[in-house]
Amino acid sequence: MAPVADRPRPGDPLDPDAAISVRGLVKRYGDFVAVDGLDLDIRRGEIFALLGPNGAGKTTTVEICEGYRSRDAGEVRVLGEDPADGARAWKARLGIVLQSGSGDSQLTVRELVTAQASYFADPRDVDEVLALVGLTEKAGLRGRTLSGGQRRRLDVALGIVGRPTLLFLDEPTTGFDPEARRQFWSLIRSLRDLGTTMLLTTHYLDEAEALADRVGVIARGKLVEVAVPSALGGRETAPATVTWTEDGARRTEATSTPTAFVADLATRFDGEVPDLAVTRPTLEDVYLQMIGDDR
Numbered sequence: 001m002a003p004v005a006d007r008p009r010p011g012d013p014l015d016p017d018a019a020i021s022v023r024g025l026v027k028r029y030g031d032f033v034a035v036d037g038l039d040l041d042i043r044r045g046e047i048f049a050l051l052g053p054n055g056a057g058k059t060t061t062v063e064i065c066e067g068y069r070s071r072d073a074g075e076v077r078v079l080g081e082d083p084a085d086g087a088r089a090w091k092a093r094l095g096i097v098l099q100s101g102s103g104d105s106q107l108t109v110r111e112l113v114t115a116q117a118s119y120f121a122d123p124r125d126v127d128e129v130l131a132l133v134g135l136t137e138k139a140g141l142r143g144r145t146l147s148g149g150q151r152r153r154l155d156v157a158l159g160i161v162g163r164p165t166l167l168f169l170d171e172p173t174t175g176f177d178p179e180a181r182r183q184f185w186s187l188i189r190s191l192r193d194l195g196t197t198m199l200l201t202t203h204y205l206d207e208a209e210a211l212a213d214r215v216g217v218i219a220r221g222k223l224v225e226v227a228v229p230s231a232l233g234g235r236e237t238a239p240a241t242v243t244w245t246e247d248g249a250r251r252t253e254a255t256s257t258p259t260a261f262v263a264d265l266a267t268r269f270d271g272e273v274p275d276l277a278v279t280r281p282t283l284e285d286v287y288l289q290m291i292g293d294d295r
């Protein structure tokens with residue numbers, strides 16, 4: 001089977017089929033190296049989540065891909081073009097949902113989305129977009145009267161009305177309540193079903209796990225690993241931990257063959273094994289281990 005979590009090695013040529021292809025990317029601020037030789041391919045149609053501690057270089061990398069920041073070294077192609085000289089037609093194929101949000105507008109939701117649509121040659125239908133983000137009933141409200149979660153939906157509406165091929169989402173669900181996050185996730189999945197490629201940065205590991213086809217962990221400007229969420233850090237094959245209660249004490253066993261272990265354990269009890277649980281490292285466990293000292 002082809003290695004699904006593959007990533008380019010230093011010196012590999014750019015991938016012309018990728019939505020985003022990055023080789024040897026370096027960004028310095030004075031003496032400080034914020035991005036330190038990054039190699040990455042993001043495939044067309046995938047949701048890729050970039051994880052990493054504060055200051056790791058995620059926003060810098062993403063903004064270089066968006067054409068908003070210059071680079072000091074390396075090559076970058078986004079939808080086949082170098083963002084450093086991205087033309088207007090190229091920019092129109094990108095959707096960008098920034099961290100800052102749409103703010104306090106006096107215009108209504110519908111007016112804002114309609115105004116944004118007017119910048120594009122082939123925009124999505126405004127009502128269709130409002131329905132997709134769940135703001136149909138709020139269409140007549142002014143931007144400033146929306147709740148935090150509704151504003152974020154408006155941000156997404158503004159980001160997708162131009163029918164982008166590639167959507168950048170920077171910490172899209174910060175401040176959402178749990179239900180709003182679930183609804184947002186289903187919106188993101190609908191966009192993927194419509195063929196949109198998405199690059200997402202997030203600090204929520206459950207979000208990366210729920211949404212991303214692949215995750216990349218970045219620490220101190222370097223890409224530590226790229227993997228499907230279930231395989232990050234060798235998680236799939238990590239030993240399982242079996243816990244249960246026996247003779248009044250909590251017992252724990254790490255094992256690579258939990259099924260056999262539990263079957264054997266069951267013979268020692270008459271009926272259910274008390275408080276039995278089998279767990280594997282969570283994405284958070286392997287992530288925290290991976291970023292180590294950067295915490």
Ligand SMILES: Nc1ncnc2c1ncn2[C@@H]1O[C@H](COP(=O)(O)OP(=O)(O)OP(=O)(O)O)[C@@H](O)[C@H]1O
Binds near residue numbers: 056061
């Ligand atoms: N304009 C700038 N001038 C100087 N240093 C900067 C500038 N922009 C970013 N940096 C530094 O570069 C590093 C990477 O910043 P970046 O914003 O890319 O991190 P991040 O991974 O997006 O972090 P966060 O999760 O906090 O958003 C940080 O140490 C930051 O202080």
